Amino acid sequence: MAEHHGMQEAHAHAPAHGHGHDHAGGPDAPPHVGWKKYVLIGVILAAVTVLEVAAVESHIFPANVVIPALMVLTVAKFFLVVLYYMHLKMDHAIFGRVFWGPLFLAVLVVLGLFLLFHIVPTWGKFSN
């Protein structure tokens, strides 16, 4: 209950970004971007997915072009969902910190695992 109240309070202190953001749920509700923009983002997400699959299935481009392109497109989709659908763009900064902090740690974990299993063994010191 206290957590519920806390979230609403944090939303109430969210900075107003204006320009098309509805506050449909009253002053305590988080700002929303409106259903038309939500549909547009949905269409963009679907189009980017089609682009990703086409890049892989067409076999036109070399791997050193497709792999970075896939990474960029995936990150773009990720940010679209996080910033607009999860409305972190409009929320109080505390919600962003709660999300981006652990995400940063997760990326460090993945990089750490890569370092341990793929990079360090090639130095010869720990390889069989």
Place this chain on the structure above:
Amino acid sequence: MGSETLFFGTLIGTYMVYNGASVVGPYPRDVLDIPLTTISTFVLLMSSLAVVLALEFLQQGKRKLALFWTMMIIVLGCGFLAFQAYEFTHFYHVGLTLQSNIFGSTFFVLTGFHGAHVTVGVIWLLVLWFDMYRGHMGPQQSLRLEIAGLYWHFVDIVWIVIFTLVYLMEFV
């Protein structure tokens, strides 16, 4: 959600580290089906759209539209789970299990945990739909749908990463 991020980060990292380490088949290229997974990815992306629409209409007090879009999330979530059930069954029939090789172990643990999260989300949204249907949830209680929606979007972004790293990268 922070702990979930770390949880899936570790599972994805483990899959990536052991990718290509299987000494016996079936190998990823033998079994992964890009067209089928593209459709299931589309279904999950559209369910995220349904979430924001359901929340938008609930906050505006448009109960029927909120009920419709909440039901759409549930239907699309079940659709995604059906695709995953088909995929798992197909893999089992071609000899890929949790024990068959390192690819099977890491793949089933990663995508299985993701599927379990989708299942939890579907059950959560079913409860909210019934509450909305019985009139126990209106604009004043929209935070309940919002929190479930944040969970659902999180499950969606995890799949966005899995789709690229596990499926698409394999065929580059």
